[in-house]
Amino acid sequence: xxxxxxxxxxxxxxxxxxxxxxxxxxxxxxxxxxxxxxxxxxxxxxxxxxxxxxxxxxxxxxxxxxxxxxxxxxxxxxxxxxxxxxxxxxxxxxxxxxxxxxxxxxxxxxxxxxxxxxxxxxxxxxxxxxxxxxxxxxxxxxxxxxxxxxxxxxxxxxxxxxxxxxxxxxxxxxxxxxxxxxxxxxxxxxxxxxxxxxxxxxxxxxxxxxxxxxxxxxxxxxxxxxxxxxxxxxxxxxxxxxxxxxxxxxxxxxxxxxxxxxxxxxxxxxxxxxxxxxxxxxxxxxxxxx
Amino acid sequence: xxxxxxxxxxxxxxxxxxxxxxxxxxxxxxxxxxxxxxxxxxxxxxxxxxxxxxxxxxxxxxxxxxxxxxxxxxxxxxxxxxxxxxxxxxxxxxxxxxxxxxxxxxxxxxxxxxxxxxxxxxxxxxxxxxxxxxxxxxxxxxxxxxxxxxxxxxxxxxxxxxxxxxxxxxxxxxxxxxxxxxxxxxxxxxxxxxxxxxxxxxxxxxxxxxxxxxxxxxxxxxxxxxxxxxxxxxxxxxxxxxxxxxxxxxxxxxxxxxxxxxxxxxxxxxxxxxxxxxxxxxxxxxxxxxxxxxxxxxxxxxxxxxxxxxxxxxxxxxxxxxxxxxxxxxxxxxxxxxxxxxxxxx
Numbered sequence: 001x002x003x004x005x006x007x008x009x010x011x012x013x014x015x016x017x018x019x020x021x022x023x024x025x026x027x028x029x030x031x032x033x034x035x036x037x038x039x040x041x042x043x044x045x046x047x048x049x050x051x052x053x054x055x056x057x058x059x060x061x062x063x064x065x066x067x068x069x070x071x072x073x074x075x076x077x078x079x080x081x082x083x084x085x086x087x088x089x090x091x092x093x094x095x096x097x098x099x100x101x102x103x104x105x106x107x108x109x110x111x112x113x114x115x116x117x118x119x120x121x122x123x124x125x126x127x128x129x130x131x132x133x134x135x136x137x138x139x140x141x142x143x144x145x146x147x148x149x150x151x152x153x154x155x156x157x158x159x160x161x162x163x164x165x166x167x168x169x170x171x172x173x174x175x176x177x178x179x180x181x182x183x184x185x186x187x188x189x190x191x192x193x194x195x196x197x198x199x200x201x202x203x204x205x206x207x208x209x210x211x212x213x214x215x216x217x218x219x220x221x222x223x224x225x226x227x228x229x230x231x232x233x234x235x236x237x238x239x240x241x242x243x244x245x246x247x248x249x250x251x252x253x254x255x256x257x258x259x260x261x262x263x264x265x266x267x268x269x270x271x272x273x274x275x276x277x278x279x280x281x282x283x284x285x286x287x288x289x290x
Numbered sequence: 291x292x293x294x295x296x297x298x299x300x301x302x303x304x305x306x307x308x309x310x311x312x313x314x315x316x317x318x319x320x321x322x323x324x325x326x327x328x329x330x331x332x333x334x335x336x337x338x339x340x341x342x343x344x345x346x347x348x349x350x351x352x353x354x355x356x357x358x359x360x361x362x363x364x365x366x367x368x369x370x371x372x373x374x375x376x377x378x379x380x381x382x383x384x385x386x387x388x389x390x391x392x393x394x395x396x397x398x399x400x401x402x403x404x405x406x407x408x409x410x411x412x413x414x415x416x417x418x419x420x421x422x423x424x425x426x427x428x429x430x431x432x433x434x435x436x437x438x439x440x441x442x443x444x445x446x447x448x449x450x451x452x453x454x455x456x457x458x459x460x461x462x463x464x465x466x467x468x469x470x471x472x473x474x475x476x477x478x479x480x481x482x483x484x485x486x487x488x489x490x491x492x493x494x495x496x497x498x499x500x501x502x503x504x505x506x507x508x509x510x511x512x513x514x515x516x517x518x519x520x521x522x523x524x525x526x527x528x529x530x531x532x533x534x535x536x537x538x539x540x541x542x543x544x545x546x547x548x549x550x551x552x553x554x555x556x557x558x559x560x561x562x563x564x565x566x567x568x569x570x571x572x573x574x575x576x577x578x579x580x581x582x583x584x585x586x587x588x589x590x591x592x593x594x595x596x597x598x599x600x601x602x603x604x605x606x607x608x609x610x611x612x613x614x615x616x617x618x619x620x621x622x623x624x625x626x627x628x629x630x631x632x633x634x635x636x
């Protein structure tokens with residue numbers, strides 16, 4: 001029973017960052033119809049920006065986090081402006097392959113610049129964990145959960161409460177009509193990709209200090225983000241948030257009770273199962289656009 | 291000219307080892323390039339002719355490699371419930387055949403599962419399949435030795451009744467084997483896409499609803515294409531295992547699928563010669579880049595080349611260059627895309 005409680009606590013903490021990853025990816029797919037194969041590279045970038053901001057710039061942990069998120073935002077805007085804007089209107093396979101190319105460039109660039117040795121990000125939190133009855137959790141992980149939930153809340157507020165969010169939702173439903181109503185659709189695409197990228201960078205910046213930072217860390221994260229997005233249904237933001245927690249639960253229980261070697265296989269088994277039984281995701285309502 | 295090009299290329303490749311003076315480094319690069327090119331040709335059958343982007347193609351390649359290696363090495367595993375499976379080593383040629391069959395069966399399974407969905411869903415389900423297979427190869431240590439790798443895989447022995455048999459140990463022998471298998475795959479794909487079945491595949495790619503309305507069974511056609519494609523990839527994997535004589539779970543790396551995709555898209559998807567030209571260009575590019583830059587930088591060049599091709603020649607090198615070489619007829623629009631250079635796009 002205690003072990004189960006500990007697994008559930010771990011699930012919450014891992015799930016928060018998974019949800020961030022998934023929301024970023026599903027936002028980009030839903031609004032732009034682009035399968036973002038740079039998502040993993042942006043996750044890695046977020047972690048490296050965090051590392052650089054703490055060690056080289058000496059910004060301090062709590063300032064480094066927004067700096068890394070801002071870096072992801074800018075990088076995403078550049079990728080959209082340079083690679084995706086000229087390709088508007090071409091088929092989904094072409095943009096997907098261009099994104100694969102960009103992902104390779106970013107990942108190999110990171111490996112080239114920083115080398116393959118894993119780095120760890122120093123944190124200001126005490127090493128001793130917090131004991132809550134039978135479960136124990138480190139202060140760092142608690143902070144990661146809080147920050148992830150805050151970012152998810154911010155994203156929801158942005159989409160549901162602001163004029164930008166209104167324009168994004170309009171573009172999501174029908175980009176031609178949105179354009180006719182005076183929405184600058186090109187700007188919305190850039191903003192969407194930048195926001196989605198910043199969420200991936202945030203997830204990397206939060207999980208980087210928990211584990212270690214290395215150039216290939218994004219590969220698996222990207223595949224997991226796909227799993228989360230499939231689980232929730234492509235383009236479904238709430239679905240992605242819940243999907244993040246479901247994947248974390250499956251991984252925790254799979255690693256705890258089946259075999260830790262197959263921890264990372266859980267996401268893919270979930271994808272295959274979902275596509276066999278509910279091809280439009282677990283939370284499909286009516287037909288979605290995108 | 292388009293008829294002569296494949297023959298000229300084949301003749302050139304057949305004579306190449308004489309010119310190389312058995313340079314082992316270059317021969318090795320040519321053999322691995324050839325094996326990956328066979329993989330790219332099989333991927334083209336799905337990506338180019340049916341329009342389904344499979345990003346898990348390496349799974350079939352790796353399954354072929356492991357099945358072939360395990361068949362010829364023998365193994366002993368405990369399946370649980372007291373069931374033990376013991377397999378004595380079989381000849382390597384049988385391993386090759388089993389690799390083709392096993393990969394084809396996996397292609398059937400994945401086809402049945404994933405052709406219920408299209409587009410982005412299909413892409414992601416194929417990636418997931420490849421990752422699951424990689425994790426099994428990594429974790430089922432009793433069968434696959436996990437990260438310790440399967441070593442001492444025997445070389446292929448080919449024999450004809452009454453003529454004796456040869457064990458292919460040298461690089462030159464393996465080169466000709468790969469060339470022969472590659473030529474065979476090329477001819478099979480050419481026959482296939484020219485047939486009624488090939489027209490059904492392309493019909494589904496161009497306009498699925500129209501194809502359905504004239505009575506083409508979409509799921510069946512796509513699944514058959516996936517089986518053939520997977521079987522060829524399995525054959526390539528088997529050649530790889532018996533040539534290198536050692537395999538580890540890294541044969542399943544996503545990067546290899548990306549290399550094959552670059553070969554197909556860069557050469558020209560949906561054309562017969564595209565993956566061959568793309569395979570040679572992108573397979574040998576690292577050899578050309580090796581003296582001048584670090585491996586990480588090579589991958590950066592790979593990524594940039596992929597992006598550049600999609601921007602400049604979205605249909606790939608073969609259609610793009612054929613468009614440049616073919617003299618324009620009067621009254622025709624002066625764009626390369628108006629010209630249909632390759633025989634299968636009739």
